[in-house]
Amino acid sequence: MNGKERIARRIAREVKDGYYVNLGIGLPTMVAAYLPLGIDVIFQSENGMLGVGIPPLEDVADPDLINAGKQPVTEIAGSSYFASDESFAMIRGGHMDMSVLGAMQVDEQGNLANWTIPGKMVKGMGGAMDLVAGARRVIVAMEHQTKEGESRILRQCTLPLTGTHVVHDIVTELGWIRVTPDGLMLTEIAEGIGPAEVQARTEAKLAISPDLTAMVVV
């Protein structure tokens, strides 16, 4: 099991019966594949759909039916479609129980940066700024460090922000980090690694929860 799968599987355990959830592009999308059995969850896609189903087989992919990552999807029984203004009314209006997003940087204040690198990368924020402003719970799903081994969890973000004080939890392959009013707290830790090593690979200061437990991935 690779790191990304570990992250997706752990977040899937956090999704509860009856939740309306928006999954961001890339790694967050994988969460849907690992949901616990026997719970009813409705996935929203900000391009205008509630009730996103599993990806289709290639020969039945419908170009009129995609998710926000522009990947073909299917509908579940009970899906609905709506226009972009209504889609963001439900996001901004606080109707989403959970939003899972990727990140380039997160910091001790729960600030998030995930949309641009000035002078290098022009992509855009898409729906991320609205999602972090409106979802009841914002979980960042990302690999702990960059490919170059630099920390993505910083004292203070250096890239242009997506939102300030918006992240509730950070989940990486090394553990679960909660954003508290006093800073970041490691509450779960991956097998085979100690808190000191997680801290060594993190620029931000991590408090270690007195109730630190193993990050269980099933």
Added chain:
Amino acid sequence: MNKVVASAEEAVQDIANGSTIMLGGFGLCGIPENLIAALVKRGLMGLHTISNNMGVDGFGMGLMLEAGMIASHIGSYVGENRRLEQMVLKGELALTLIPQGTLAERIRAGGAGIPAFYTPTGLGTVVAEGKETREIGDRTYVLETALRADVALVKAWKGDRLGNLVYRKTARNFNPVMATAARVTIAEVEELVEPGELDPDHIVTPGIYVKRMVVGREYKKPIESRFIREKMAQAGGAA
């Protein structure tokens, strides 16, 4: 009343150089393929476009970009267009990126006669720079102004000659809201039906918003990202 014209070329013939144009679609899904082709054929210049994305290299609005027709663009995400990225980094195109929900709501406001509104989105980011903020209750909000355009080009699934439109699945996206926010809205539909065939309870865009219609032909509808089930299984998904 009959809003149907004979061709996409005829539908766009009075659009002027320098116009502000809204284009519906999300990625390549639900884009007005025929109307875009007609615009490119006309070779209009100096256009100010408003659209969530900007096509990809070689398709959709990417064709307008390659033809050098676009002077400025407002959108939320342009990640799939390398040519655009290069043009922006070199300063050849004025690109304004705004949050997708703010884009949708600014257009909605434009169509609904609301000049501006407060939103929590973007507070504390570059999006809020230079904008009025206001505390309402226990939160601070950013003032955003309405967007309107000279022309909106939208794509629907079925429509009748009165301009009533219905959409198909996620090809709806920005089309209905853009249809409300332009001086002239031009709709292309896959299928023209007789008035009365569309259930009045199911009409998404009432005909009042639509000035002109054309029946589109030879849709390509490329799928941008082929993340299908087999690939997901390889990536570790249960699917």
